Amino acid sequence: MNKEIICTVCPRGCHIDVCGDANSVASLEGYGCKRGIEYATNEYLNPVRILTTIVKIDGVDNDLLPVRSNKPISKDKLFECMDVIRNVSAKLPVKIGDVIVENICGTDVNIVATKALG
């Protein structure tokens, strides 16, 4: 399976052609430096993203709490995590870094507040 991955490690944005299967990378072409090898390999085998979103606040109708994952989450798990987050309400007061959802979907990642409220 071939996949073109744009490296976002630096502004050059190399287009890296990755060839491999679900478990391994056979070849890479187009990277400008070795950081691109690591980026494209990870992106090909297990792409991850920081999840940034908002959650409801208990008893508050006119405001929402911004949150993010404290570590990157596998892209495969993002929709499942959003289903959980949609049904969560934060209780005030909240400090920056407070855990709103612990170990979301068994990922060993916490969803934390990025704003103090209350």
Ligand code: SF4
């Ligand atoms: S491969 Fe290297 S030079 Fe190219 S975008 Fe990535 S970090 Fe920058």
